[in-house]
Amino acid sequence: MDKTLRTYGIDLSPEQEELIIGHLQFVLEKNKELNLTHIREPERALLLHVVDSLFVLPEVRQAPEGALLDMGSGAGYPGLPLAVVTQRNCTLLDAREKKVRVLQEFLQAHPALSYCEAVAGRAEEFALEHRGSFAIVIVRALAALPSLLELASPLLQQGGQLITLKGRLDQEEHKRAEQLREATGLCEYSHRAYTLPGGEHREVIVYEKMVPAQRDLPRRSGRAQRKPLA
Numbered sequence: 001m002d003k004t005l006r007t008y009g010i011d012l013s014p015e016q017e018e019l020i021i022g023h024l025q026f027v028l029e030k031n032k033e034l035n036l037t038h039i040r041e042p043e044r045a046l047l048l049h050v051v052d053s054l055f056v057l058p059e060v061r062q063a064p065e066g067a068l069l070d071m072g073s074g075a076g077y078p079g080l081p082l083a084v085v086t087q088r089n090c091t092l093l094d095a096r097e098k099k100v101r102v103l104q105e106f107l108q109a110h111p112a113l114s115y116c117e118a119v120a121g122r123a124e125e126f127a128l129e130h131r132g133s134f135a136i137v138i139v140r141a142l143a144a145l146p147s148l149l150e151l152a153s154p155l156l157q158q159g160g161q162l163i164t165l166k167g168r169l170d171q172e173e174h175k176r177a178e179q180l181r182e183a184t185g186l187c188e189y190s191h192r193a194y195t196l197p198g199g200e201h202r203e204v205i206v207y208e209k210m211v212p213a214q215r216d217l218p219r220r221s222g223r224a225q226r227k228p229l230a
Helices: 014-034 042-054 057-062 079-086 097-108 123-129 145-155 171-178
Strands: 068-071 090-094 116-120 134-140 156-166 186-195 201-209
Touching (some): 042 079, 057 186, 068 145, 079 090, 123 145
Antiparallel strands (some): 186 201
């Protein structure tokens, strides 16, 4: 891998960069057998997995203190790089057990990442046992905004924030999310558009848990995606 994170203006300690790059190399090696990501070229993976994750550090750093949940973490993005840099306790949650097993293997081999755990399960079921446990729920390219607000609401503590990473945001999707303030208790806090060094358009939309949700959440597994509240 010729490029480093410093190439992209991301200045980390040697220990942080070693962990983050080591994780990426581990994922790419496992990907030869398990199809964890469609991005196979190392430089492209560095940009679209690691750099893409770390470009939302401003939003993560301004969020309330407390634990972070990466919902639909996949191979560990964006949660693991953000946890390494911020040192927040972090749960990497994904419904696909093969991806979680890969994360668990990496975490077990790196005791320095004791503040991270990887868990297999659906967000709705996880919320039943971890209601209000997180200061941040972060999610990248998992579902439409209305579904994400519904899934994140029961997991967030009062004042906690949902940080969503999107490509080019669909305006109709954005409007539907705005209709769920009362149902989910989440209100838009910030919205930033930017461009990755490779030219890819990105938007990060942050929602804050202002008041308790008026709807009884979570609903049954899959309902948020199949029949969203808006």
